[in-house]
Amino acid sequence: MADSAVIVGAGVIGLATAYRLARDGLAVTVVDAASGGTAGTSVNNAGWIVPIMSAPVPAPGMAGAALRWMARKDSPLYVRPSLRPAHVRFMASLLRHCNHRDFHHGVEALTALNARTVPLFxxxxxxxxxxxxxxxxxxxxxxxxxxxxxxxxETAPLERIGHTAVPLSGDELRDLEPALGPHVRAGLRCAQERHVDPVRLLKGLEERCAQLGVHFVRNARVDDIHFRGPAATSARAGRDEISGDVFVLAAGAHTGPLSRLAGFPLPIQPGKGYGFDVTDGPVTLRHSVYLGEAKVAVTPLSDRLRFAGTMEFGSSGRAVDPHRLRGIVRSAHAFLPDFPASTQPRGWTGLRPMTPDGLPVVGPLPGKDNVLVASGHCMLGVTLAPMTAELIAALIAGGRRSSDAAATARPFAPCRFARHRRAPAGA
Ligand SMILES: Cc1cc2nc3c(=O)[nH]c(=O)nc-3n(C[C@H](O)[C@H](O)[C@H](O)COP(=O)(O)OP(=O)(O)OC[C@H]3O[C@@H](n4cnc5c(N)ncnc54)[C@H](O)[C@@H]3O)c2cc1C
Known part of the structure; x- marks a missing residue:
């Protein structure tokens, strides 16, 4: 039985896990490379809690769409040309998963994982x-x-867990959201979905963790993990040496290099997304709105309207490409005509932790007694944070709780990537 846990990464997954483990009575230390949680992917996202979107990114037809969109730098999906071996291997593996069988398996696995998402929030x-x-x-x-x-x-399987998508005409949509323009002809109402302000969620989790006694080590990038036999004993971050009974790797898009330090490199690569916030703009909304064909999320928050979208493979930096931002602005104008097409917003980016099969990686690293992974949540990290934390806590607790969790976590087990063991991850 573990008494203490070290969590690497203070994004939404790391903090949700820290909170859950602290509630189980463990002494928890969270280590993060950044000085505070104000600029990472867990704050730079749309904030949607959307079990209804339980579909993995690799889908039948995606390869064709990617090829068509390759030529357009402002398209919803862009694969930046790169010969980096990790990127080439990742893209090849992702394309292999773009088939009906894997897609169906992914939808089933994510649907089951999302069954308790809303009650947990x-x-x-x-x-x-x-x-x-x-x-x-x-x-x-x-x-x-x-x-x-x-x-x-795609949403039909979600009815099983109580999430429905009810068809509406364009006029019915405009009755609910008058800002939608005349070219919107059809839609879906998903009444069970939720949204949060991701900045406030991260802050709220951090504050609650602190109340529960979680210790934070900031500005500390973990650069080594020490083992005695198959058991990790401590994580090194510069001059800090942090010991614990169990270690949870929750470093988002950087989990690949981190898992390599633990001897089992995982194929997690960044999927860059873009967004911007508008305060005092001409458009107001009550619901979160998905601009379907453009794949853009619009989120009404108490003090701003947030736009987010696009998926870019092959870049790992945080730089803002103005073409991709303009693509979001154009889409916003096409669906919400009062939103000026001339808007030149200040953009932000986030790096989604992507896996080649589109499923999260949750569970113990093979051959390592006490190192677990909680990462690879792709487009659904906010949504899946509480359930991921439940699984990690149950796996650590052992006994009956652990075997039930192991069954739920099976499709997400790191060992499914065993064949990648010698492949360099990340870099
Ligand atoms: C544009 C966009 C829109 C999105 N919209 C949604 C949405 O509406 N709903 C949803 O559910 N999901 C959404 N997502 C996805 C979601 O944001 C991510 O899946 C989620 O934030 C990943 O969280 P994380 O904790 O795994 O990683 P991160 O938030 O990236 O946190 C990882 C942390 O690990 C730290 N770290 C990295 N390496 C080390 C190291 N070696 N040592 C110490 N610390 C380290 C980093 O500093 C960072 O703080 C969106 C993503 C984007 C980009």
Whole structure:
């Protein structure tokens, strides 16, 4: 039985896990390379809690779309040409997963994982995690009925866990959100979905963790993990040496290099996304709105409207490419005509931790007694944070709780990447 845990990474996954383990009574230390949680992917996202979007990124037809969009730097999906071996291997593996069988398997696995997502967020609220939490539901807006129907078909399995997508006409959508323009002809209403202000969620989790006695080590990049036999004994971050009974690797898009330090490199690569915030703009919304064909998320928060979207493979830096930002602005104008096409926002970026099969990596590293991974959540890290934390806590607790969790976590086990063991991850 473990008494103490070291969590590497203070993003939403690391903090949700720290909170859960601290509630189980463990002495928890969170180590993070950054000085504070104000600029990472866990704050630079759309903030949607969306089990209804339980579809893995590698999907049938994605390869064709990627090829078509390769020529356009402002497209929703862009693969930056790169011959970096890790990138080439990752893209080849991702393309192999773009088939009906793997997609169906992914939808089933993510649906099961999301079954308790909303109750777990409701429980945060009740347990004193202070954050901005909206229960108004989500609308998906499409320019064509065909696009709406294709999306609707993907949402069908989610009915099993109580998440429904009800078709609406363009006029019915405009009754709910008058800002949607006349070219919006069809949509879906997903009343069970939620959204949060990701900045406030991260802050709320950090504050609650501190109340529960979690110790934070900031400005500390873990650069080595020490082992005695198969058991990790400490993580080194510069001059800091942090010991614990169990170690959880939750470093987001950087988990590849970190897992290599632990002797089992995982194929996790960044999928760069872009966004911007608008205060006092001409558009107001009540619901979070998905601009279907453009794959852009619009999130109404108490003090700003947030736009987020695009997926870019092959870049690891945080630099903002103005073409990709302009793509989001153009899409926003096409769906919300009062949003000026001339807007030149100050953008931000986030690096999604992507896996080649589109599924998270949750569970123990093979051959390592006490190192677990909680990463690779792709487009759904905010949504899946509380459930990931539940699984990690149960796996650490052992006994009956652990064997139930192991069954739920099986599709996400790191050992599915055993064949990548000699491949250099990350870099
Ligand atoms: C544009 C965009 C929109 C999105 N919208 C949504 C959405 O609406 N809903 C949703 O569910 N998800 C969304 N996502 C995905 C979600 O944001 C991510 O899946 C999630 O934030 C990943 O969280 P994380 O904790 O794994 O990683 P991160 O937030 O990246 O945190 C990892 C932390 O690890 C630290 N770290 C890295 N290496 C080391 C090291 N060696 N030592 C110490 N610390 C280290 C980093 O400093 C960082 O703080 C979106 C993502 C983007 C980019």
């Amino acid at each position: 409701d429980a945060y609220d009740k347990d004193g995690v202070r954050f901005e939490y909206h229960r108004t539901g989500q609308l998906m807006a499409f320019h064509t009925r065909e696009a709406m129907r294709a999306y609707q078909a």
